[in-house]
Amino acid sequence: MAELITIARPYAEAAFDVAKEENKLAEWSEQLTSLAAIASDDAMQAFMVNPVATEEEVLDIFVGVMGTALTNEAKNLLTIMSENKRLAALSDVAELFEQLKAEDEKRVRATVVSARKATVEQKKKLSAALNAKFDADVEISYEEDPTLIAGIKIKVGDWVVDGSARSQLNKLGAAIAQ
Incomplete structure (x- = not known):
């Protein structure tokens, strides 16, 4: 778990910086919580590690489930995490984001x-x-x-x-x- 938190920290900090700059902490919090829930689903976890599943297919599922609730900035975060094979750290990103938000507030x-x-x-x-x-x-x-x-x-x-x-x-x- 410590390894995933280390991986997640830069993503959480970047998301927090963008959210803070745009004054959209609550919106980002909701999106990251939803994305973490999707990534935590057993079927989704199995799909993400399936060697047959492409990066685009995995990303399409996240985007499809989130629908219009997913902002372009959050989609960019997802894309970068997907390209770097870091989607498994989404739960930790959401948790760290919430800690940063709480400290800020x-x-x-x-x-x-x-x-x-x-x-x-x-x-x-x-x-x-x-x-x-x-x-x-x-x-x-x-x-x-x-x-x-x-x-x-x-x-x-x-x-x-x-x-x-x-x-x-x-x-x-x-x-x-x-």
Whole structure:
């Protein structure tokens, strides 16, 4: 997956630059989401790797499914990705585009995993702290994982804080083993 993200990054950045310049972030977001859905379809994935299928045939399917919702600029992106045999990275392009869009709009997504359900007061404090830390509107999704024993794990993009008891016990165990 890391390889596809590396491949997808320049395409996502180029698409974002064009969308930002034309003030069409929402339109590009919709198109890339739809293109990623098409590329993620099992039958489409099989067709894309079929040696009998030509580049033009694969591209025609994308264009046909998208119809008039596909702008010329997005079609150009598809064409370039097709020529470079990179259509398998469309899902990652869409995901990276959304991250760039969120950063531009000062929105950040966070995942908080806790051993028990967080209280309203805990959620307020955590939200305020993350909003201040990232100087953005942080959208938090909460999950429960009883195997953490106690504490929480917070993930925002590449930034991760693991304050779970399980993590602390693992660190202690490793220190004792040395």
